[in-house]
Structures are given as C-alpha cells and as structure tokens.
Amino acid sequence: VNNVWIAGVGMTRFGRRDESLPDLIAEAALPALRDAGIERPDALVVAAMNPEEFTGAGNYGSLINTYLGLAHVPTVRVETATSSGMAAVYAGFADIAAGLHRTVLVVGGEKMSHMPTPRVSEIIGRSIDPHERTYGTTMPALAGLITRAAMHSRGLTLREMAQVSVKNHANGARNPLAHFREPVTLEAVMQSRLVADPLRLYHCCPISDGAAAVVLTAEPAAVRIAGIGQGTDTMALRYRSELTSFRATQAAAQAAYAMAGFGPERVDLAELHDAFSPFELISLEDAGLMPAGKAGRATLDGETALDGRLPVNTSGGLKARGHPLAATGISQIVELCLQLRGIAEGRQVAARVGLAHSIGGLATNNWVTLVEARA
C-alpha cells in the first residue's frame, strides 16, 4: 500500500449561499488544486448526498467534471448519506494507495437552503429505515430517543450537552468560513425551543450550503493520511440492542487505528460529527478518545476547548461551521490540515496528529480518519 498525502485543501464559506452547487464545488476545488500546485488531477471523486432531489440534476460525477473543465478525467460519484464526503476521501485514498493514480481531487458539496426546511428534513430523513419513517421519525426524533436513553443509562446531562454547543459556537466565531460566527451562552442553549424532547434547537446543527475539497497525492506533502476506517450498523434503529453508543464509530475507529499502527493516545485534536451535540460526547468515547462516561465532565472542564488537552471541533463542528452533508467529512479533513500545517489563523492549536469522524445516516455508515503531519 502506497502512502497517501494531502497536498491541497479548499473550502467555501458554509451557510446560506445563493450560488449553484457546481459553483460552490468549483469555489472549493480550484483553490485546492492551486494549493497542491496541480492543474489536472489523474482522477476525480465527487461526493453529493442527494443532488437529484435538492437540485434536480443527475449524473453528478460527469456534471461536475465537465463544469470544472476536467471532462476527460476519470470520475466517480460516492454516496454514504451524511458521511458521503469522507467516503469520497476513502475512495481517493484507496485509488492512490493501490497505485492506480498519482493525484486525485476529492470534492463534495450540498445545496439545500433554497428549499423549505420541512422539505429538506424530509429528504435528509430518507436515510432512516422506511418502516421507521412511517412513524414520523426524523433525524432529530431518533437523536432525541438516543439522547434520552444516554441520559438514563450513561448519566449524560443537559448541561454537558449544552456546553458542547457553547464550545463549538465559540470556535465557529474564530473561523471565517463557519455558518455561525456568534457565540452562544449555556442559558440560551438550555432555553432554546424543544425540537425532539430532550433535544433543543441549539443542540442541532443547521441546514447549510457549501463545498470542500482535498487533493490527494502519491508524492509526499505536508500531511499524510495515516489511517482510514469504515464501520456500519443496521439502518433500522429497532434492530440495534445498543442505542447510546455507535457500533459503526467503534468499528471505524478500530480499523483506522489498526491501519495507522497507533492508538487514540497519539491524537492531538479531533473533528467529530456533532450533528446533535450529545453525539460529540458519544463519539469521543466511541473513538476511544475519552474513557466511557467521562466525555461530558471533560467537556464541562474545558478539556475539549481550544486551549484544552484535546481540542475538539476547532472549526466549530457541524453545529457552528455548518453541515452541508457531503461537504462535511471533507471539511473536517480541511480543518485538520490547516491545523497540522500551522495555518489555522485565529484558532491554531499545537498538533501533529488529528482525527476526523463522520456519521452517515443515523450512524449506519461511519468513518474515522487519522491524519499526521510530515515528520
């Protein structure tokens, strides 16, 4: 297996954007290619969760390679629900690791905010088991069920969950590309309106537009992908015996650590999939970054803050940076690269190894990726 390096990164500002999805993708991809010093990659991987429904376009790989002026570059489009971006990173990684190509542009994005929110929620909700959807379950509904069970069995508190949102908003305020750049108070989170009891509005990530890109190369660059792992679980929540931890994250983390040849003790910072703020706490433990039952307390104690022992979601996370579905996993890698290269202006932390964690669907198809600064 060849080493795979990240030679270039790019991303758009996340949030409500008027541009088309191809325009957003170009806005991320072209700077990433420039950053890598490459005009034409050997291959292209495009991630988009559901451009068919959100934008009405199809054959998305070809649409994007033609739009970007890369019409004759071999292209695949990749989809694993909300973790599509990281699945695309994996596809690019595998391509270079296998020696099939030397340079791969990986780009992902989503454009949703032009649609009414209930329609967007319905389309995202199609990643839920069809039978369970007939009960009116949405992503927040299932997250609400999981949160209540976690409060009951793991002693997770409303205050700990709220602190995740407070921290991620504070980080987002330092990221010029974040969807939300205003800090929020613990009280504001805890008093925001109930969405799916006990989850409140400020525990939930927003609907964002945006795109992100990385250029992967066989040629050594500043950051290396040390390990990448995938984990899956049943689409139906009712088929799982364990609600309050995600088997898909645990399996992905194990695979990523095994490939990297090191464990969680070497991780200096993490980008975790906080689509709902309790998920950050669950994921910290599932990824082995915190002992079971300790993530909430550690968060209240500031251990995961920008100046903490293990900064988490320095970008602002899904909560504040935003969550344009297929852009999200790639944007996590972008943030880790900026940090490892020492150019995360305004929010720089000292780090050599970073971990990114992406959840697809309701933790049906998850990824954990480890990146390492070149020695």
Add this chain to the structure above:
Amino acid sequence: MIVQSIEASRCPRCERMVVPPAHYCPDHPVAMEPATVPGVGEIVSFTTLHSPPEGFKAPLHIALIELEGGARLFCHGQETRGIKIGSSVGVESLDNVFYFSHMSFADRARLFWRRAGAGGEKFASITKSLAKGLFRGRSRDDS
C-alpha cells in the same frame, strides 16, 4: 386490556426476532420464519416531536419498545406523561400502526393471572417481569 399477538419473524440461524416481519435477518443472509410475540413490553426510549413531518400532528409522541422475546418496535402514543424508560406498556396494532399505552397496576395484575393460568412453564419468567414492573410502578408512585 387485551394483549394482542404481534406478527414477527425469527431467524433460524440466530433466533433473533424482528417486528414487523422481514424477509431476511439483519445479521444473516438467510430467510426468516414467521413467528408471533405478545404485545407487552418495556419502554427503551421515547421522544416528543414538536415539528413533526408532513402528515403528523404536533406534539407527536414516539417510543421505541422492547417486546417480551427481544424484538423492538416503534410506536405512537397518546401521551408520555407518567412514562419512563423501563415502564411496562401494552402494544396494540390499529390499521397496521403500533400504539403503546401505559399499563396500569390492574392491567399488569390481570395479565399476570391470565398468563399464569395459561402455562406453568412461563410462570417463573412472568413472575420476574411482573415483580420488576410492580417495583418500578411503586417507585414511580412514591416519587
């Protein structure tokens, strides 16, 4: 309260039960066999959705229930007042939609006598689950 029998499927390989019936076991690519389970179970978790999707009225109460025998299913409910994780509930199917309802003290006692009479071999497990239910019921009344 009448305990309904709920249609399920059982995996011949691992004995896993699923509701509603499914063709294949989620853990094994083998055909499942028809089975039934009693419509009695425990609340695994629940939520109230304040902005439910189109076609549902707010507030929408949704619970995940574990039936006796291990199969879990989603249910709607009239309310979640008095419901806790671990509460015993009855599950009924109306027009192919499952609904949960809180089992009162009297419901649980009736269920106990009816089933104790039906089969001695299940007596021990029913006593155990009932004792658990009564204990929970009492601690709730006290709180």
